[in-house]
Every structure is written in structure tokens, then in C-alpha cells.
Amino acid sequence: MLQYALKRAVLALLVALTVSLICFLLVNLSTDVATAMAGEGATAETIDAIRHQYGLDRPLAVQYFEWLGHAARGDFGDSLYFHTPVAALVAERMPTTMVLGAAALGFALLLSIPLGVIAALKPNSWIDRLALTIAVVGQAMPTFWFALLLMYLFGVTLHLLPISGGDTWQHFILPSVALGYYATPAIMRLTRSGMLEVLESDYIRTARAKGLRNTSVLFKHALRNAVAPVVALAAVQLGFLLGGSVVIETVFALNGLGYLAWEAIGHNDFPVVQAVVLLISLVYIVLTLLADLANAWLDPRIRIA
Amino acid sequence: MTALLQVEGxxxxxxxxxxRLHAVRGVDLALGAGETLCLVGESGCGKSLTALALMGLLPRAARRSATRFAFAGEDLQRAGERRMADLRGNRLAMIFQEPMTSLNPSWSIGNQLEEGWLRHRGGHRAAARERALHLLERVGITGAAQRLGQYPHELSGGLRQRVMIAMALMCAPALMIADEPTTALDVTVQAQILHLLKELQREFGMGLILITHDLGIVARVADRVAVMYAGEIVEQGPVAQLFARPAHPYTRGLLACIPVPGRLAPGERLGTIPGVVSPPIGTLTGCQFRNRCAEAEDQCATRAFELRGLGGSHRLRCRLGNAI
Structure with a gap:
């Protein structure tokens, strides 16, 4: 198990380095950074001065390793728009997004796993059809539109929940539901199909032949085997949720990383964009690593690989 | 001998x-303690469903009925799922054809052995572990203590089937049903497993129902044999009598399919039974074997055949019989 974990960790580190390179190149190759920084109508001298001042005239490789070296120490430079260190900006906004992402995933899992299990236990029943409807609607409906519907119903019409800002925990309910609903269909369908397959397997028959109680057959023998692919998917989904939080945070005016990214893109604030993209990618990589380890714990056969 | 299991209809x-698929059609079985009954037939003849019906493990869509279903003096005809679950793994045990997939890949051997005991006997895990260890050693697994912590994928097919047997024995059942327990195993391992099953049967005084399509196995282990075809028992009786004087054309056909060294001339063809089993769907009349039977007559398509005695406990469902 330890050997497996080490292998996975080394692999994750390599992926992280690759991602950092892509992250750096995306910004530096997509536009001329100096021109964009100088703003519209700047003279060629001004642009050259900026290019020299920020060291943008040096080879890309030198710039990359310098940026990487600083980034590794938590130094992402200063924001061009906010004029404060990027690290401080990100650290300030990070918790909001993490809380939102975790709450959204929690909502998605709480809704999708029980629904998926029940749907598998009673295929083609009304509850299976309800689950299917929820999945289809969730997959088809754009997140921002669902967010607006929630705001209209619970905020404007019923006055039950706040719809803007992030001051109290109530402020997180609607954004979490809106964001989490997006991850629900895939997790639920995978749980359902996994359970259906596992319930047909020989070892479930063996478990029943031992006279075990239904709850024991279902949770100890079936769910553990059915849920392994769900763990991997949930990690990927959480990554998507962090990305999707750009839209949701903007709609609900939550002051998180997503909102920061949106502001930074609008103002050509390259250091911030780079930092946010890199950070979300790193979170994604760490999540994948954790999912791999969780799967190895769930399924002993993986530990050999 | 008092009957351990009595099933009628x-x-x-x-x-x-x-x-409607009539998978099992009016099967009568009786088994005494310590007795071995072999259920023989081709794939799809209903022998596995008969076993699952006895265990209460039928697929959800299947419907079971019987005019009599008594086990160890208890009437189980209307026993609910709760009562059946209390008996399963406790008084009634079953092992399956596929040792490779019959164990849960996510739990250790020890855990899977212990849970049946804990479910039926309760008490501490230590007692269950001791019992599991004892039985693993008893079924001939070396390094049993170390095996308890291993997972199914770390064991060979033969070892896994031994584990399955140990698992079935945990609560010392009165009846063990073995559904083709050696089909998936190497020939050398097959013999070991069969030998072990017989030995354990004597030791535990269990009734054993062995399901197989291998008449070689039947000859070695059975006390009595029931030959099934299309959901019905077509012939049953003591093993010696049935092998010496097979009465049903199907039984004779099956026996002709066994290669016997010395009796078969080199290059001579083995016997085969032409055709395939027609699935017993819809309304059924007459003998279901008639399409493949060399001795079929017109009456075989219309007459209803009952099992009738041929002397002793040898019984036959065919118009023939007296002629032999």
C-alpha cells in the first residue's frame, strides 16, 4: 500500500510540473503580455520599457523557471489590477471557494448516492424514473440558469434565503445546491449502474447464502464494490465544481477564487489568472491522488498495481 | 432413516x-442425514434452479411453489424470507460453481468466513476466528492463520473453493448443496475437492445434494441419483441400480456419452444425444424428451407420464421400463 501511494505521489508531482508549464505558456503565448499590460494606445517605447522592466524580453525558459521558483515559495508576484501580492489575494479568497466546493460536493453525494442505490434496488419503479428525470434535467440545464431559478424561488418569491454575498452560512446554501446539482447526474447514474452490476454478481449470492441480513448484503458487500468508480468520479467532479464556481460565484456575488478569476480576466491581470489556474489545477491533482488512494483502500486488488 | 429433507411437487x-418458463416442474426429493443425492442433467435442465429454490435464493422474478417442503421436521412451505435467511448459512449451506467470482474481492478471507458465524451465533469475533482457522486447516489449507488476512485474488481457484467449503461449514449445517463445485477446477484438483467433500460429509453427518453433469463424479460419490430433463426428474434411484440398469432413453444416452477406457475401441466415436433441450415455455404436454428420443411413439406427444416404480426405489417417467 505504501509503495503504491509513493508511486502515485511521484506521478502526481510530474503531472503538477507539466500543468505549471502549460499554465505559464498559456498566458505567455496567447498574447503579448507587455502590450496587454501597457493598455490601449500605448506607444512602442512604453511597451518596450514595460517589457524590459518586467523581464519579459528574456528567453521563455528563463522566465518559466524564475516564475516556477517563486511560485513554489508561494510568491506569484503582484496583481496588476489590485496592486497587492497575488498570494495574499488568493489566500483571502480561497476559503470561500473551498467551502462552496465542499458543500456542493456534499450536496451532490447526499442526493445522488442514495438515489442511485434505491434506483438500482427497484429498477423501473417510480423512484428510478424520478432519479432518471433529476439526472436528465440536471445534465440539460445550464448552471447559471438553474441558479437564477433558485434565486427567484427561494430569494425573491419565498424570502427564505439570501441570494447575494457570502456573510453567513445561509448565503452558501443556494450556491452549493446550484453547483452541486450539476455534479449529481453523473454520480447518480454511475452509482445506479454499479449497484445493478454488483447486485447480480456471484459474491452477492454467496453473501445471501450465508443468511446475512439485507442491510449487510447491501452495504458491506454491494455498496463498497459499486462505489469505487464513484470515488474517482467524485474527485473529478469536485475539480469541475471548482472550475464551475467561476459562474456560480459571479451569479451569487460570492467573493471567492472563481469571482477573482473572472475579475482578473476582465482586467488583463495575468499574474492572478496564472495563480488561480495553477492553484485549481493543483487542487484537482491532489483530489485525483486522494481518490486513487481511497480506491486502493476500497479494493485490495488495486494495491498490487 | 428419518428424512432430513422432503420436497414434493x-x-x-x-x-x-x-x-411462462416452467423451469422446475413438480420435482420430488427426499434425503436422509448423511446421504448423498446427485442431481444430474444438461445445462438448463433446472437442476441449479432446484437448488436455489431449496435455499430460497431464486432470482426475484422467479416464483416457487411446492405441495410439501419439510426440512429437519420443519414445514418451510410458507416460510418467509426472514426464516429462510435464519436457516441459510446455519442449517442449510451452499457452495457454487465459480470459486473465482463467488468471494467478495474487497474483504479478507477471514472476514468473509467469520461473518456467517457472527450472524447466526453472535458472540465475539475471537470465537469466529478460531472456528474459521480450524476449518481452513480442516479443508487442507496450509498456513491457515496467514490466509485469514489474505484477499480472494491472492488465492488460486482450488484454494478459493476450499475456502468456500470452509465457509459453508462454519455453522455445521445439516444439509449442504454443492452446485457443480468442481466444474471450474483442474482435473487433479477436482478429485481432491470431491474427496474432501465426502470426508467432511461423514465427519459432519451432513446430507449432501451434489449437482453435476459429470456421471463419472456421480458414480464415485452418490448414494442416489436423480436425472433431470427440462425441469422434471425423468429417472431416479440408487446409484448402483441406475448405472446397471438405466431405464430412461435419456439416462442411457447420458451413460453412452462417458468414455470408458478399455471398453471403447480406438477410433470409435463416443455416444451423443442428438438435438438440444427445448426450453419448457408455455403449455407443455407429453414427454419433453420425445424430439430427441429414438424410441418415441405418437403417445409420447400426448400422454402425461408420472414417475412410477421399477422395483426398490428406482423410479422412471417413461412409457418404456417394463420391457427392460
């Missing part, structure tokens, strides 16, 4: 898009 029906 056992039927299993499964609705299919093509009509």
Missing part, C-alpha cells in the same frame, strides 16, 4: 417475454 416458474 416443487415448481419454479419464471415469466419471460415468450411466455
Amino acid at each position: 416443487l415448481r419454479v416458474e419464471i415469466p419471460t417475454p415468450m411466455g
Whole structure:
């Protein structure tokens, strides 16, 4: 198990380095950074001065390793728009997004796993059809539109929940539901199909032949085997949720990383964009690593690989 | 001998898009303690469903009915799922054809052995572990203590089937049903497993129902044999009598399929039974074997045949019999 974990960790580190390179190149190759920084109508001298001042005239490789070296120490430079260190900006906004992402995933899992299990236990029943409807609607409906519907119903019409800002925990309910609903269909369908397959397997028959109680057959023998692919998917989904939080945070005016990214893109604030993209990618990589380890714990056969 | 298991008129029906499948049609079985009954037949003849019906493990869509179903003096005809679950793994145990997939890949051998004991006997895990260790050693697994912590994928097929047997024995059942326990194993391992099963049967005084399509196995282990065809028992009797004087054309056909060294001239063809089993769907009349039977007559398509005695406990479902 330890050997497996080490292998996975080394692999994750390599992926992280690759991602950092892509992250750096995306910004530096997509536009001329100096021109964009100088703003519209700047003279060629001004642009050259900026290019020299920020060291943008040096080879890309030198710039990359310098940026990487600083980034590794938590130094992402200063924001061009906010004029404060990027690290401080990100650290300030990070918790909001993490809380939102975790709450959204929690909502998605709480809704999708029980629904998926029940749907598998009673295929083609009304509850299976309800689950299917929820999945289809969730997959088809754009997140921002669902967010607006929630705001209209619970905020404007019923006055039950706040719809803007992030001051109290109530402020997180609607954004979490809106964001989490997006991850629900895939997790639920995978749980359902996994359970259906596992319930047909020989070892479930063996478990029943031992006279075990239904709850024991279902949770100890079936769910553990059915849920392994769900763990991997949930990690990927959480990554998507962090990305999707750009839209949701903007709609609900939550002051998180997503909102920061949106502001930074609008103002050509390259250091911030780079930092946010890199950070979300790193979170994604760490999540994948954790999912791999969780799967190895769930399924002993993986530990050999 | 007091009967351990007495089943009469056992039927299993499964609705299919093509009509009702009469998978098991009026099967009578009786088994004494310590006795071995072999259920023989081709794939799809209903022998596995008969076993699952006895265990209460039929697929959800299947319907079971019987005019009599008594086990160890208890009437189980209307026993609910709760009562059946109390008996399963406790008084009634079953091992399956596929040792490779019959163990849960996510739990250790020890855990899977212990849970049946904990479910039926309760108490501390230590007692269950001791019992598991004892039985693993008893079924001939070396390094049993270390095996308890291993997972199914770390064991070979033969070892896994031994584990399955140990698992079935945990609560010392009165009846063990073994559904083709050696089909998936190497020939050398097959013999070991069969030998072990017989030995354990004597030791535990269990009734054993062995399901197989291998008449070689039947000859070695059975006390009595029931030959099934299309959901019915077509012939049954003591093993020696049935092998010496097979009466049903199907039984004779099956026996002709066994290669016997010395009796078969080199290059001579083995016997075969032409045709395939027609699935017993819809309304059935007459003998279901008639399409493949060399001795079929017109009456075989219309007459209803009952099992009738041929002397002793040898019984036959065919118009023939007296002629032999």
C-alpha cells in the first residue's frame, strides 16, 4: 500500500510540473503580455520599457523557471489590477471557494448516492424514473440558469434565503445546491449502474447464502464494490465544481477564487489568472491522488498495481 | 432413516417475454442425514434452479411453489424470507460453481468466513476466528492463520473453493448443496475437492445434494441419483441400480456419452444425444424428451407420464421400463 501511494505521489508531482508549464505558456503565448499590460494606445517605447522592466524580453525558459521558483515559495508576484501580492489575494479568497466546493460536493453525494442505490434496488419503479428525470434535467440545464431559478424561488418569491454575498452560512446554501446539482447526474447514474452490476454478481449470492441480513448484503458487500468508480468520479467532479464556481460565484456575488478569476480576466491581470489556474489545477491533482488512494483502500486488488 | 429433507411437487416458474418458463416442474426429493443425492442433467435442465429454490435464493422474478417442503421436521412451505435467511448459512449451506467470482474481492478471507458465524451465533469475533482457522486447516489449507488476512485474488481457484467449503461449514449445517463445485477446477484438483467433500460429509453427518453433469463424479460419490430433463426428474434411484440398469432413453444416452477406457475401441466415436433441450415455455404436454428420443411413439406427444416404480426405489417417467 505504501509503495503504491509513493508511486502515485511521484506521478502526481510530474503531472503538477507539466500543468505549471502549460499554465505559464498559456498566458505567455496567447498574447503579448507587455502590450496587454501597457493598455490601449500605448506607444512602442512604453511597451518596450514595460517589457524590459518586467523581464519579459528574456528567453521563455528563463522566465518559466524564475516564475516556477517563486511560485513554489508561494510568491506569484503582484496583481496588476489590485496592486497587492497575488498570494495574499488568493489566500483571502480561497476559503470561500473551498467551502462552496465542499458543500456542493456534499450536496451532490447526499442526493445522488442514495438515489442511485434505491434506483438500482427497484429498477423501473417510480423512484428510478424520478432519479432518471433529476439526472436528465440536471445534465440539460445550464448552471447559471438553474441558479437564477433558485434565486427567484427561494430569494425573491419565498424570502427564505439570501441570494447575494457570502456573510453567513445561509448565503452558501443556494450556491452549493446550484453547483452541486450539476455534479449529481453523473454520480447518480454511475452509482445506479454499479449497484445493478454488483447486485447480480456471484459474491452477492454467496453473501445471501450465508443468511446475512439485507442491510449487510447491501452495504458491506454491494455498496463498497459499486462505489469505487464513484470515488474517482467524485474527485473529478469536485475539480469541475471548482472550475464551475467561476459562474456560480459571479451569479451569487460570492467573493471567492472563481469571482477573482473572472475579475482578473476582465482586467488583463495575468499574474492572478496564472495563480488561480495553477492553484485549481493543483487542487484537482491532489483530489485525483486522494481518490486513487481511497480506491486502493476500497479494493485490495488495486494495491498490487 | 428419518428424512432430513422432503420436497414434493416443487415448481419454479419464471415469466419471460415468450411466455411462462416452467423451469422446475413438480420435482420430488427426499434425503436422509448423511446421504448423498446427485442431481444430474444438461445445462438448463433446472437442476441449479432446484437448488436455489431449496435455499430460497431464486432470482426475484422467479416464483416457487411446492405441495410439501419439510426440512429437519420443519414445514418451510410458507416460510418467509426472514426464516429462510435464519436457516441459510446455519442449517442449510451452499457452495457454487465459480470459486473465482463467488468471494467478495474487497474483504479478507477471514472476514468473509467469520461473518456467517457472527450472524447466526453472535458472540465475539475471537470465537469466529478460531472456528474459521480450524476449518481452513480442516479443508487442507496450509498456513491457515496467514490466509485469514489474505484477499480472494491472492488465492488460486482450488484454494478459493476450499475456502468456500470452509465457509459453508462454519455453522455445521445439516444439509449442504454443492452446485457443480468442481466444474471450474483442474482435473487433479477436482478429485481432491470431491474427496474432501465426502470426508467432511461423514465427519459432519451432513446430507449432501451434489449437482453435476459429470456421471463419472456421480458414480464415485452418490448414494442416489436423480436425472433431470427440462425441469422434471425423468429417472431416479440408487446409484448402483441406475448405472446397471438405466431405464430412461435419456439416462442411457447420458451413460453412452462417458468414455470408458478399455471398453471403447480406438477410433470409435463416443455416444451423443442428438438435438438440444427445448426450453419448457408455455403449455407443455407429453414427454419433453420425445424430439430427441429414438424410441418415441405418437403417445409420447400426448400422454402425461408420472414417475412410477421399477422395483426398490428406482423410479422412471417413461412409457418404456417394463420391457427392460
